[in-house]
Amino acid sequence: MTCWKDLLSPYLMGTGGLAVRDPANGELVAAVADHGPREVEAAIAAAEAAQPEWAERPAKARAAILRDWHDLILAHAEALAQLATLESGKPLAESRGEVGYAASFIEWFAEQAKRVNGEILPSPWPGKRVLVHKQPVGVTAAITPWNFPLAMITRKAGPALGAGCAMLVKPAEATPLSALALERLAHRAGVPEAVFRVLPSSAAAAVGSVLCASPVIRKLSFTGSTAVGKVLMQQAAATVTRLSLELGGSAPFIVFEDADIDAAVAGALASKYRNAGQTCVCANRFLVHHAAERAFVDRLAAAVNAMTMGHGLAPGTQIGPLIDRRAVENVHALVADALAAGATLAAGREWQADDGSFHPPVVLTGVTPHMRIAREEIFGPVAAIIRFADEAEAVAIANDTPYGLAAYVYTRDPARTWRLMDRLECGMIGFNEGIISTEIAPFGGIKESGLGREGSHHGIEEYLEMKYCLLGGMER
Ligand code: ADP
DSSP, X not given: OOOHHHHHTTTOOSSSSEEEEOTTTOOEEEEEOOOOHHHHHHHHHHHHHHHHHHHHSOHHHHHHHHHHHHHHHHHTHHHHHHHXXXXXXXXXXXXXXXXXXHHHHHHHHHHHGGGOOOXXXXXXXXXXXEEEXXXXXXXXXXXXXXXXXXXXXXXXXXXXXXXXXXXXXXXXXXXXXXXHHHHHHHHHHTOOGGGEEEOOOSOHHHHXXXXXHOSSEEEEEEEXXXXXXXXXXXXXXXXXXXXXXXXXXXXXXXXXXTSOHHHHHXXXXXXXXXXXXXXXXXEEEEEEEHHHHHHHHHHHHHHHHTOOBOOTTSTTOOBOOOSSHHHHHHHHHHHHHHXXXXXXXXXXXXXXXXXXXXXXXXXXXXXXXXXXXXXXXOOSXXXXXXXXXXXXXXXXXXXXXXXXXXXXXXXOOHHHHHHHHHHSOSSEEXXXXXXXXXXXXXXXXXXXXXXXXXXXXXXXXXXXXXXXXXXXXXXX
């Protein structure tokens, strides 16, 4: 079995560079080259030179290379999972799951690359033919977060490379190692070096500006905070660069009085506490009908009190560290604010200095919609429970947010299911399910949660231009 150090050996630096630390204990994991604006400019120029030849290859040839990349990712699953845990902190079982999820996008878009079909439209004129020709947008860029250090890259690189684009990736400062391991495997599979480059950098804002300002970069795909997404949107305006934005969320998790409570608790545990609550689709606000509240809270609290917190590589760990001290301070402040405003701890306890970068899993009851914890993205293992009286109130609270990414609904009433499909303002809904992501479905949000969709047969369209061609002189 290849160990992660073998996989990363060409990138590892003895001194200097970008230092990657284990969020659980602050220990140095490795250091790699730190790319500034100059190196990024050079990578853009190399990608511009290399992309046309990649685009001219038959889709089937690109697909075969992507397929090999997918197979190499799975062949190195354990090394990649260990790396993802070491740099992001998530429990190893979750990292193993992420490797499979990450690989699924490469497999899916290897297949979709072969199905980029143009169109011939019925002509309104005799002797003229109307065609729609699809072409790769060209050189693209991705800026990715630390919470899924593998999958947020493959979800973008799969469709980009499949479509015939080149892609430059600026991974999160905290997690460049998983990204570089993916790059190594892509090159080994046959993706030309300049066509897919990973550029770790400690100068995120400067690199973001270079990518947005360059007329060569025709598309930028970003996953991260709404605040940074808005900055990139402004910067991209100067060059009218196409954007895909996967931004923050504040997912409501609604439990109606007719719900299967055991299923709701299982879904809540999966949706809320995965990755210690650090995903953009994590349940952020639990809206629970008053008649279901007692049973739901009792069972959720019992499960949360039994959770094991520890290093992600330790067997049995369910809750790892948060990504850094700032993240912990933010979650702690939200919990303290809610408690001061009248909420109650139903499970867990407040963070203490000894906990370091770990935040204990918590359930809070008596939360009201105007508390900070109900209005901000928690990004930590804290379930905030708001009681509601009827469906109209639940929908009003659910939609009272600038975000619109995911929602979760537990009900056994089919008519209510259809009403909520219409009324909830978001891009994705799990009915009686707490985990919804799959490569075959369109992932994305509305309102301030983003633009565009990733995954599914729609995902590759984000990397394609449509060219309308009118062919005259075609008389029979
Ligand atoms: P989070 O709060 O989850 O870390 P961010 O939006 O800050 O989310 O980070 C997501 C990605 O955006 C990371 O790769 C980070 O380096 C990058 N980033 C942060 N600030 C900027 C910026 N001003 N311009 C471009 N990229 C940025």
